[in-house]
Amino acid sequence: MITCCPVNGSTPFSGESMSGIIFYGTGDLEKLRSFYCRQLGLAVVLEQADCLLLQQGNLALGFCTRAEVETAGIICFVLVSETQVDEMYHTLKATAENPPGKNERYGIYHFFARDPEGRRLEFQYFLEKVPGLLTGSELLITRRSVREFRDTPVSPEQITDLLELCRWAPSSRNQQPCSYTVIRNRRVITSLAEERGNSSVPIGRAPLAVAVSTDPELSRRYLQDGCIGATYLLLAAQALGLGTCWIADMDREHVKDLLGLPLNHYIATVTPLGVPAATPPVPLRNPLNDHLRWIE
Numbered sequence: 001m002i003t004c005c006p007v008n009g010s011t012p013f014s015g016e017s018m019s020g021i022i023f024y025g026t027g028d029l030e031k032l033r034s035f036y037c038r039q040l041g042l043a044v045v046l047e048q049a050d051c052l053l054l055q056q057g058n059l060a061l062g063f064c065t066r067a068e069v070e071t072a073g074i075i076c077f078v079l080v081s082e083t084q085v086d087e088m089y090h091t092l093k094a095t096a097e098n099p100p101g102k103n104e105r106y107g108i109y110h111f112f113a114r115d116p117e118g119r120r121l122e123f124q125y126f127l128e129k130v131p132g133l134l135t136g137s138e139l140l141i142t143r144r145s146v147r148e149f150r151d152t153p154v155s156p157e158q159i160t161d162l163l164e165l166c167r168w169a170p171s172s173r174n175q176q177p178c179s180y181t182v183i184r185n186r187r188v189i190t191s192l193a194e195e196r197g198n199s200s201v202p203i204g205r206a207p208l209a210v211a212v213s214t215d216p217e218l219s220r221r222y223l224q225d226g227c228i229g230a231t232y233l234l235l236a237a238q239a240l241g242l243g244t245c246w247i248a249d250m251d252r253e254h255v256k257d258l259l260g261l262p263l264n265h266y267i268a269t270v271t272p273l274g275v276p277a278a279t280p281p282v283p284l285r286n287p288l289n290d291h292l293r294w295i296e
């Protein structure tokens, strides 16, 4: 990795990944949507009252309807907490245009400042996570078990995007023994939800369920391969703004019969899948030292 700027001491970004967006004012949001999405293939990751957030790989662009077309943009740093925004404000106070504050219109906490040559900078924290903009570490930390879902349907394209990511799960000898059974049939979903009372009830609250299973004839490590495939599904769903919950408790023979899976296959999990109704509370984790051993 190339380090761009040697830094003395710590910065507000130390130890955290950071993403960013370049924002421009536009006179015709729809024309730009068509150009950047249809012609250049960028995806819309967030649509607000008068702004569009587009992304392709590491490039994120924002266009907002303004009285004047802007060709000089605002370099916007997306930080991971309000505290980071406050810390950055203290670092850049001399050039800051305003102290940090909430902007309800865009659901952000932010302030503007200038770089040494006068370019406009913005430092902001999204009060609600924008899935496409999650960094790797944010993705790992913010994934939650979701047990309440919105009615919003999940499109076949979203399912394809999700499972395209799951194809990259590691597997023993790269045998790729995982199957993902996507269940849309309401009767089958209800039956899965009734498998084990409280443990399985979240399945019934989602528009879809997905069973992750492996074929022991394809891999000797079918238990591990299945669990890794299922873990990828949970993380990929979070990356795409979808919620899941690992449900392990079930009568596997019954579930295989219900889903038409061969009886020798292993089911790692059946998870509900849908747009989370809310961000679930964060269950506490033990301190790292409880889990860490060194052999030297």
Ligand SMILES: Cc1cc2nc3c(=O)[nH]c(=O)nc-3n(C[C@H](O)[C@H](O)[C@H](O)COP(=O)(O)O)c2cc1C
Residues within 6 Å of the ligand: 143, 144, 145, 146, 147, 198, 199, 200, 202, 245, 246, 247, 248, 249, 280, 283
């Ligand atoms: C192997 C395994 C089995 C689980 N079984 C269930 C389950 O049957 N029902 C359920 O609601 N959650 C289940 N969970 C979700 C856990 O309760 C959850 O991961 C844990 O409380 C931590 O919360 P978090 O996922 O939001 O970080 C299971 C998770 C794992 C990894």
